[in-house]
Amino acid sequence: MADQPTQRGRVRPAPENFLTETEITAVKEGRRDFLRNAFITASAALTGSGIARAADGDPNILTLPPWTTSLGQPVAARPYGLPSQYEKGLQRRESPGLTRMPQVSVAFTPLQGLFGIITPSGLHFERHHQGWADIDPSKHRLMVHGTDNGFVKQPKVYTVDDILRLPPVSRMHFIECGANTGMEWGNVAVPTVQYSHGMLSCSEFTGVPLRLILEDCGIDWKKAKYVLAEGADGSSMTRTIPIEMVQSDEVLVAYGQNGEMLRPENGYPLRLVVPGVQGVSWVKWLRRIEVGDKPWATKDEAIHYIDLMPDGQHRQYTSVQECKSVITTPSGGQILLDKGFYNISGLAWSGRGKIKRVDVSTDGGINWRPARVEGPVNAKCLTRFNIDWVWDGKPAILQSRALDDTGYVQPGYGQLRAVRGTKSIYHNNAIQSWKVTESGEVSNVQVL
């Protein structure tokens, strides 16, 4: 991409470095504002690039490129397809210094470059507590039993073959780590939406409702109050799940993700799907379900994933991801190319249900306009919103505010901190603000 400008702090050139027919018309019509703009654009464009320009227009048009004048690659040159080489900037990344060990760490999804609501499986965020493994599915088992005799009539063992024989459902849901945006409770800490909100992904999951499996084992629904889900990795992650969510058919023992099997980093061959609930409960490499009548207070519900309140008490078993949204484009660390039209785009989601509305402000929250909420709008699923914006070149602060179908309105930082302080680490669902400066630079700020 030799044509791409690299210098900072100026309004960028348009992707093409010359004036189009319409732009020339605009000049003829005497729109001097445009002309000034065109000049800034042109001068920025040419700094150091020195592209030769043909007589009658764009050399990219006038000189046919090699891909138009030669034979291309054969089919199945890459049996498992890969993104274009020009997309390599969009990758999962760690936040430097956040964790000390790459096996006990997190890699964030590059939300700044994604479209729609589905996260490509290879870009799904990763959070492991003791590394990941690529488990041989022929050796993997799912065991179901009760804390005591009586919770299930028949403790059972299922192979992956067994699970894939059962009648499946496919559902789209978001998964968000409870600690997403956790670095920002006290102040701005990270530059881009990848690091501020990237412990968030959304997939179509295919699997068997856990309810069906528990019924196959003869569960006593009257006795059962909770289930414990456990993973087969070194950490053998365990989390307590309410029986009501299992009964409602929402909780899935999933094996499919976006049309293929789960990726190893996301729990291959089996993981629990617990819609609306923080990611740690979506136990990966699921090996065991225990039916019981009391919560377990496991390490990740008694030492971590507990929310410290200003009174010094920790909230325990906080699980639901409340309604939240974020503008992904334009967002922190990006630069607007020029004044004029932009589509502000972002994501909204609620662990309690469907997104009802998303409002967007470009003046730091003084005035708001409802955005276009794009379909499909599913419960406990990412929802894409878009809104038109003409940037006049003046400083702006972009915000989005989501409302869900329970009537809940996403809060601001001031409101959230007034109740929960700044040390809670988990469940930060505050309104995100992106500041746009006159030079077109977008950066992370917090507005009360």
Next chain:
Amino acid sequence: MFRFSKPSLGGAIALALATLTANSALADGKYAGIGRSATRAEIHAWDIDVRPDFKGLRPGSGSVDQGQEVWEAKCASCHGSFGESNEVHTPLIGGTTKDDIKTGHVLSLVKGDAPQRSAIMKVATVSTLFDYINRAMPLTAPKSLSNDEVYALVAYLLNLAEIVPGDFVLTDKNIAEAQARMPNRNGMNTDHGMWPGATAAKGGIGNGGKPDVKNTACMSNCKTEVKVASLLPVYAETAHGNLAEQNRPVGPVRGKDTSGKAATPVAPAPLSENATASKLASDSGCMACHGVASKIVGPGYNEVAAKYKGQADAETKLVAKVKAGGQGAWGAIPMPPQGQLKDADIRSLVKWIMSGAKAQ
């Protein structure tokens, strides 16, 4: 967990063989032929969880001294000899007092003055320590500890936090006594709206989803002033690599270059007079509108040179025109004023144009 009155290995194996060969006998449900019954040995092998009421705890014992030995061998490298290390993780021990053991609520959490929150400051249930060490530690060899080693390690950690004395032997019989002295045993609150199951009133947890933070969907003139409470610290902008490389190279935006490389220019080879002028024309944006041998928006430089060839005052006139901008000589499209350039630079550009605008 699943308790067996008298676990007998022989019996378990017999049962295992029976179930493995007689799968279809269990297919009493709707999904005939799917799954089989779990053997006792299988459940015993995997069902290792321990609840706060110690259900699931297997009998055993371990002393503080034994714990210290195992700790030094298998744990201290990462967590420090006294559980104080934050080299790989937040400290396990530290920040609790004798008084906390009495009240069951760690005071420094209330005061908010602890530099770090150690595990022992937070955890309310000793079962959690037992269960977790047993299932997951040491990090690189999880599930390698014996049951008694886990007792001993928990005893050692409790002693480091001054919850139990140095001669203490932790057993399944006295672990409840240790629980009664956990420094933050009263530090957990479940009265919130973020449990997705039944409410506390119905035997579950929490208040059934009542949100604690409320906002309203005000649409206009919602406030008079925008208070920016926090900006991105400078170090944080550059601490995450080059943001230009973390964005797509096409589209409405680009990533900001935070590589810091732009600030260290490579010493360029000296340029010829023509090359200098050619670069100046590029850098100054002239080439967006002018081709050397072709019209773009403005005339081609070859056309300009041809038009004014031999006119003595051409150079001065053109310098003035470029500086002030204007239209009419070539058509209705105006050239914007190029006043950002020094007069001397404009003059050398015009000279270069008139001399044929050669690249070298």
